[in-house]
Amino acid sequence: MSKNKLHYDDAGYVYGYGDLPGTQFIEVDNFEEALQAFSSRKSLRIVDGELVIEVSREEKLKDVTRARDELLAESDLLRVRLLDSEDISGTIDTASRQRLAAYRQALRDVTLQDPFAVNWPTLEANDE
Numbered sequence: 001m002s003k004n005k006l007h008y009d010d011a012g013y014v015y016g017y018g019d020l021p022g023t024q025f026i027e028v029d030n031f032e033e034a035l036q037a038f039s040s041r042k043s044l045r046i047v048d049g050e051l052v053i054e055v056s057r058e059e060k061l062k063d064v065t066r067a068r069d070e071l072l073a074e075s076d077l078l079r080v081r082l083l084d085s086e087d088i089s090g091t092i093d094t095a096s097r098q099r100l101a102a103y104r105q106a107l108r109d110v111t112l113q114d115p116f117a118v119n120w121p122t123l124e125a126n127d128e
Contacts, residue, residue, distance in 0.1 A: 004031035006044065006051065014044035014051075026051065060115040068110045075104050075123070099124050 005025045007016045017035065028034055028051050038044055043054040055063075079100055086092050106121030113119060 004028060004034075006031075006034060006046070008044075008046045012045045012047060014038065014046065054116075057115060061111065064115045064118055065111055068107050071120075072104065072107050075100065075107065078123075079104075 005018060005020070005027055006014045007020050007022055007025045008014045009024070014034075017031075017038065026046055026049065030051070034044060034051060034053070037053045041056045041058070043056050045052045045054065054060075082093065082096055082100065100123065103121055103123040110118055110120065
């Protein structure tokens, strides 16, 4: 079986194939699978000397955005309940408002992170 070269950068991401200048490459037996994944814009990485095919960064970001949107929708309900509770009691719960606002902002900021290593925010519970 013929072997083919995949060229990768310092982070291990494959950026090209075939005979290209450079010293960072690996020869792989499953070149057809790699070529198909490369063509479909999947992420190809070299990890510990082995080819790893992952979903593309764009697809992973779409997944993160979908999950973030679901959590934002859930927090919308929390906000409505908080406002209703304040309307009924006649008092404004500033601490709960601030916790919820900080959580919602952190959710909106999730898409600024690496989609493969998301640190999901949590809503701090009221200690009272």
